[in-house]
Every structure is written in structure tokens, then in C-alpha cells.
Amino acid sequence: MKKEFYNIAKLVTQNSKILDVGCGNGELMKYITENISKDIRGIELSKSNVQKCVEKGLTVIEGNAEKDLKQFPDGSFDFVILSQTLQAFLDPENVLNELLRIGKKAIVSIPNFGHWKVRLHLLLKGTMPVTENLPNEWYNTPNLHMCTIKDFENYCKKRDIKINLKNLMFQNFFSELGIFILEK
Amino acid sequence: MNKFKDIKKIIVEKPLKLDCGQTIKNYPLAYETYGKLNGDRSNAIMIFHALTGDQFASGINPITKKDGWWNYALGPGKAIDTDKYFVIASNVIGGCMGSFGPSDINPETKKPYGTNFPVITINDMVNAQYNLLDYFKIEKLFSVIGGSMGGMQVLQFVSNFPNKSLTAIPIACTASHSAQNIALNELGRQSIMADRNWQDGFYEEQNKQPDKGLAVARMAAHITYLSKAGLQEKFGRKLQERDDLKFSFDADFQIESYLRYQGSVFVDRFDANSYLYITRAMDYFDLTKKFGGNLSKAFEKSNTKFFIISFTSDWLYPTSENRDIVIALNAIGKNVGFVEISSDKGHDSFLLDVPDFLNTVKYFLNTSYKEIK
Numbered sequence: 053m054k055k056e057f058y059n060i061a062k063l064v065t066q067n068s069k070i071l072d073v074g075c076g077n078g079e080l081m082k083y084i085t086e087n088i089s090k091d092i093r094g095i096e097l098s099k100s101n102v103q104k105c106v107e108k109g110l111t112v113i114e115g116n117a118e119k120d121l122k123q124f125p126d127g128s129f130d131f132v133i134l135s136q137t138l139q140a141f142l143d144p145e146n147v148l149n150e151l152l153r154i155g156k157k158a159i160v161s162i163p164n165f166g167h168w169k170v171r172l173h174l175l176l177k178g179t180m181p182v183t184e185n186l187p188n189e190w191y192n193t194p195n196l197h198m199c200t201i202k203d204f205e206n207y208c209k210k211r212d213i214k215i216n217l218k219n220l221m222f223q224n225f226f227s228e229l230g231i232f233i234l235e236k
Numbered sequence: 237m238n239k240f241k242d243i244k245k246i247i248v249e250k251p252l253k254l255d256c257g258q259t260i261k262n263y264p265l266a267y268e269t270y271g272k273l274n275g276d277r278s279n280a281i282m283i284f285h286a287l288t289g290d291q292f293a294s295g296i297n298p299i300t301k302k303d304g305w306w307n308y309a310l311g312p313g314k315a316i317d318t319d320k321y322f323v324i325a326s327n328v329i330g331g332c333m334g335s336f337g338p339s340d341i342n343p344e345t346k347k348p349y350g351t352n353f354p355v356i357t358i359n360d361m362v363n364a365q366y367n368l369l370d371y372f373k374i375e376k377l378f379s380v381i382g383g384s385m386g387g388m389q390v391l392q393f394v395s396n397f398p399n400k401s402l403t404a405i406p407i408a409c410t411a412s413h414s415a416q417n418i419a420l421n422e423l424g425r426q427s428i429m430a431d432r433n434w435q436d437g438f439y440e441e442q443n444k445q446p447d448k449g450l451a452v453a454r455m456a457a458h459i460t461y462l463s464k465a466g467l468q469e470k471f472g473r474k475l476q477e478r479d480d481l482k483f484s485f486d487a488d489f490q491i492e493s494y495l496r497y498q499g500s501v502f503v504d505r506f507d508a509n510s511y512l513y514i515t516r517a518m519d520y521f522d523l524t525k526k527f528g529g530n531l532s533k534a535f536e537k538s539n540t541k542f543f544i545i546s547f548t549s550d551w552l553y554p555t556s557e558n559r560d561i562v563i564a565l566n567a568i569g570k571n572v573g574f575v576e577i578s579s580d581k582g583h584d585s586f587l588l589d590v591p592d593f594l595n596t597v598k599y600f601l602n603t604s605y606k607e608i609k
Contacts, residue, residue: 090607093573102575106596109603111541111573113562123563 053079056161059231060133063159064088068130071095071155073117073147074137078105085110095120118142121150129155136161136185136229139195151234152213158234166200166224185228201230208234239299240334243291244268248367255357255520265364266334267291267326270310271318273372278608280322280374281601282365282401283310284382284389287457287514288506290333291325294318299333300505308589315598320605321378324368328361328389330514332507336364339440339507351437356513358385358521362392369400376400378608379601383407383586384553385514388521391534391561395523398538403604405597407545407586410557411531411564412522417552420460421515424453428508437509450508451499458498463549463582467491531564542572543600545593547585573600 057080064070067089072081075094078101084092093111096102105112113120117134118141132155134147139162141147151158163185164170173181180190188194199207201217201224208215214235217223223230244267251261268291273280283293285305292298293306310316316323327335330353338353345352369377380401382390387409394404410417431449433439439446459467471491475481478488487493527533542565546558555576565572577593579585585593 093571099576099578103592103595106573106575106599109599109606111543111571113566113572113574114576115559115562115574123566125567125569128569 053083056135056229056231057083060135060159060161061088063231063233064131064133067091069128070131070133071124071129072133072135073121073151074134075101075105075110075112076135077101078108078110078112080133080135081105081110081112082108117147117150121147121154124154126153127156131155131157131159133159134161136163138162139197139199142196144197148213148234152236156235159231160234161229161231162199162201162204163195164201164224164227164230165198166202167228168225169228171225183228200224201227204230204232208232212236240266243298243334245334246367246371248364250367252360252363254354254360256355258354260329260336260354263329263336263364264334264340265326265329265336265367267324267368268293270294270323270325271321273322273374277372277374278376278378279320279605280324280372280377281316281379281381282368282377282393283316283323283325284362284365284380284386284393285325285328286382286384286386287518288454288502288511289386290331291327292333293323293325302505305587308587309594309597315594316381316601317598321601324372326365326368328514328517329364330356330361330510330517332510337507338437338509338513348438348440350440350509351512353509353513355516355520357517358388358392359396361517362389362396365389366393366397366400376402378605379403379405381405381407381597382409384409384583385518387553388518388523391523392521394538394540394542395534398535398540401540402608403541403543403601405543405545405600406558406561408547408550408553408558408583409561410521410553411534411561412524412557413519414557418519420457420552421519423456425512425515427452427456428512431508434508437512439508445503446508447503450503450506450511451496453511454502454506455495455499458495460552461582461584463551463580465549465580466582469580531560532568535565535570536568538570540570541604542570543596544572544574545586545596546574546576547579547581547583547590547593548576549580550583550585552583 070092072094102114132151170181216233245264253259289305292304294304294310312319327333329336338349342349380390387406390406428449431446433444434446474490476490476493524531546555562574
């Protein structure tokens with residue numbers, strides 16, 4: 053399992069009610085189900101991923117996070133997880149609002165466009181950065197709204213969203229990925 | 237009803253007040269079971285059949301000698317594994333496979349009920365079938381499962397008996413019959429009633445059968461169970477045992493011949509009045525009605541774990557209508573999974589060999605069963 057998933061799993065509490073938005077093939081959900089909380093379900097858009105979740109015996113709802121989060125009532129989950137998908141939504145602001153409405157806490161991870169390798173790539177090569185976390189070219193990337201950890205922190209400040217973040221400048225330079233717990 | 241003398245049935249003594257206002261009692265409910273009930277009676281599944289189904293879901297139907305309607309899904313080692321689960325299937329009231337229906341003899345007139353049979357609803361069907369839980373002394377079912385009208389019964393069952401089933405799998409169904417579906421059912425009913433042999437529903441006492449009307453109803457309905465792409469792929473414009481068009485109204489095309497065949501075999505196994513009564517029950521189905529249009533309220537008292545399944549090419553009970561049920565359950569924080577299966581086999585997909593569908597049912601049941609063991 054990806055290191056990111058272990059780090060996310062550490063943030064959720066025992067037996068809490070969890071929604072994994074864009075749960076992919078269910079790898080993280082399976083780990084959480086077996087080790088932390090059975091009360092977890094996911095939303096996933098891709099039919100083949102939905103089948104993989106079903107095969108793992110996970111509760112999955114086939115659907116689109118941009119449209120389907122509105123059906124959940126306020127505060128209906130202790131944690132809502134969104135791993136590296138925020139930047140791919142057409143309207144990430146709306147998705148963030150929805151996450152914070154339906155979850156008491158939201159755990160959000162973003163690929164950090166402020167990482168030194170990304171900066172160096174653009175500075176030296178003068179082309180759009182292609183890295184391990186950002187493997188696509190500009191013409192086929194699903195990422196519509198790239199941001200840095202600092203951008204994300206600025207956004208949260210502006211919208212009065214509580215964010216757990218230490219050593220902003222250090223992280224913005226050295227972390228390829230930002231993982232945050234957000235609260236309204 | 238001699239042909240039904242060897243099939244299993246219970247006589248339900250307990251009076252049942254039907255939605256139409258009439259009360260019935262001492263009526264027959266025909267059923268079949270598959271697998272073995274375990275010691276703590278925790279492995280029982282009730283499956284509900286669709287419009288033209290019956291209690292013989294698996295194996296060979298002893299009356300029609302044809303394969304059971306859910307042979308792909310139900311049996312040893314299959315999605316609904318009868319090596320593991322005890323499965324109860326019954327014939328709905330209003331049906332024609334041994335349960336109380338319009339061809340039964342009315343004790344007052346000593347003649348078949350015909351159209352004097354009371355109009356029944358999905359609610360009535362489910363309330364009648366509930367008696368089988370008492371009969372088998374089952375406190376709580378492990379699952380209730382059904383597709384199409386069977387799915388409607390699943391929804392009604394959970395609404396009526398909120399904590400009598402641990403899990404529920406409604407497949408390719410709706411919580412409220414649409415105008416299009418009422419229209420299609422009306423087409424079938426009018427076809428039957430237009431047949432001179434129908435005789436206002438009292439055809440049996442005159443030894444007549446409205447076979448033509450019933451066959452046309454089946455042909456029309458059969459088209460709605462398939463998809464345009466599926467039909468095109470299977471039949472296209474292929475001709476039936478001829479090299480060229482005959483410039484007549486014979487069945488030139490394979491699709492015509494196929495539909496005629498489907499109509500002709502159907503009349504041998506199904507009663508025209510049952511077709512009227514059961515389609516009426518489907519049309520009257522609107523689970524939201526009692527709850528001021530709010531479907532969530534139908535499930536408020538339930539802790540049943542749902543898994544809802546729809547099919548991409550099903551235009552009769554489309555994904556959107558299945559998803560409405562998911563939305564209603566999510567809105568009140570209930571446990572629900574949902575999958576739309578890719579298939580070009582139309583509404584009938586749930587009866588056919590569609591591996592993703594069968595796997596979905598299998599994994600959901602097995603995982604849920606592990607949780608209680």
C-alpha cells in the first residue's frame with residue numbers, strides 16, 4: 053500500500069464513521085476496515101474500480117463526487133477522505149464545501165506544486181514538470197487545478213477553514229504531498 | 237388445480253386485509269426452498285420473483301419442465317449459494333403457480349374467480365409472503381433479494397418489516413412505477429382484453445383462453461426487457477429461414493419469428509388474468525405515497541444493509557430510478573452500496589449470465605455473512 057495511505061489511516065480514529073471520496077480500487081478502505089473502523093464506505097466513478105471494491109467486500113457507491121455528495125446530510129460522517137483528487141475536479145471549491153458539510157473532519161491530500169523538484173524542473177527546463185506524483189504531460193493530465201501547499205493554506209485561511217499545518221515554508225519546499233485535516 | 241397438487245404450499249389462515257379493502261383468509265401460498273436452514277436459523281434468504289416468475293427459481297420447474305428463472309444466480313456454488321444459504325421463494329398472490337390467484341375456484345360461486353378476484357398490490361403480496369417466516373420459524377432473514385417487480389417487493393418488505401432482514405438487494409427496480417411503465421403495462425392489458433376469448437375475464441368457465449391477446453402482451457413486454465443494441469447485435473435485419481423478403485406478413489425477419497415464439501410459449505405457462513392483476517399491482521406501486529412523497533421515510537426505522545444494482549442498458553427501470561433509492565437511503569445515513577453494471581442485455585440482464593452482476597451479489601452476500609459469523 054502507498055505510504056500516503058498509511059499516513060491518512062493514522063489520522064482517523066477507531067470505529068469512526070468514514071466516507072472515502074474517490075476510493076479507487078478500495079486499497080485504503082480495505083486497510084481501514086481491517087485495522088481501524090468497519091464503518092467505512094466509498095464513492096467511486098470508475099466502473100472497473102467499483103468492481104475491485106466489490107470484490108474486496110467493501111461498501112461502495114458508484115457515483116460522481118461532484119454531483120453525489122449533496123445527497124448526504126450535514127455532519128453524517130466523522131471523517132471524509134479525499135486523496136489526491138481535489139485538483140482534478142471541475143469545481144474543487146464546491147467539493148471542499150461539501151466535504152466540510154457532510155464530514156465533521158475532512159482529510160485531504162494534494163500533490164504539492166511547490167515541491168523543490170517541481171520548481172527546479174520549471175526553472176531549468178522551462179517545461180511543465182513531470183514527476184512521480186505528477187506523471188502526466190500537460191496535454192493529458194487530469195489535473196485541472198494544481199496548487200502548492202502554501203496556496204492551499206491561503207485558501208483555508210480565507211475561508212475560515214481550520215487546517216493542521218506545521219512548518220509551512222519547509223513543507224511547501226520539501227513535501228511532494230500535503231496531507232491535511234480540515235475542519236469548519 | 238390438480239396440476240399443482242404435488243407442489244409445496246401453505247394455507248394461510250391468518251386474515252390479510254388487502255389494500256383494496258377486502259380481507260382474505262385460508263388462502264394458498266405456494267413456495268419452494270433451496271439449501272438447508274442452519275441450526276440458529278440465521279442463513280435464510282427470501283427471494284421475490286418478477287412479473288412472470290414463480291417459486292421455481294432454480295433447477296427444473298416441475299410444472300413447465302423448463303429451467304428455473306434464476307438458474308444463473310441461484311444454486312450450489314452460485315452467487316446466491318445454496319450450499320451456504322437457505323433460500324425461500326414463493327409465488328405471489330394473484331399469480332398462477334399455485335398461490336391464491338384469479339383462476340382459483342371462488343367457494344361462493346364454485347367457479348373460477350376471474351375478474352371477481354380482488355385487485356392486489358405489491359404491499360399485499362409482501363404481507364402474504366411474510367407468513368413464510370412464521371412457518372419456518374425464522375426470526376430474522378439474512379437477506380431479501382429480487383429484481384424488477386421482485387425488487388419492488390424487496391423495498392416494500394424492508395419498509396413494512398424494518399428489522400426482519402439483515403441485508404437487502406433490490407435489483408433493476410424502482411420505488412414508484414413511472415408513467416412509461418404504466419403505459420407499457422396498459423398496452424399489455426388492453427391486448428388481453430381485446431381478445432374475444434377473454435370474455436370479461438370469465439374465459440375459464442367457457443373453456444376459452446385469450447391466447448392471442450396474452451401472446452401479443454408478452455411480445456410487447458419482451459421488447460422492453462431487451463435493449464436496442466442487444467436486439468441489433470443478436471438479430472439485426474437477419475431473415476428467418478429464407479433468402480429474400482417474401483412480400484407478405486409472414487415472419488420474414490428473425491426478430492419477428494423470435495417474438496412470435498416468445499409469445500406462443502408464454503401462453504402455455506401463464507394465465508391471462510394473472511397478467512392483468514400482477515401488472516396492475518406494479519402500476520399501483522408507489523412506496524413514497526404513504527410518506528408524503530418522501531422515500532427516505534419509508535426506510536427510517538430500518539437498519540437493513542442495502543446493496544442496489546442497476547444496468548446500463550435497462551431503459552425500463554433505468555439507473556436514475558435505482559439511484560433515487562440510493563439517494564433516499566443516504567439522505568438518512570443508512571448503509572447502502574450501489575453499482576451500475578455494464579451490460580447491453582437490457583432489463584433482462586438480472587436474469588442472464590452477466591458475470592459482474594453475479595459477482596457483485598456473491599461478494600456482497602459473502603462479506604455480509606462473514607460479519608455475522
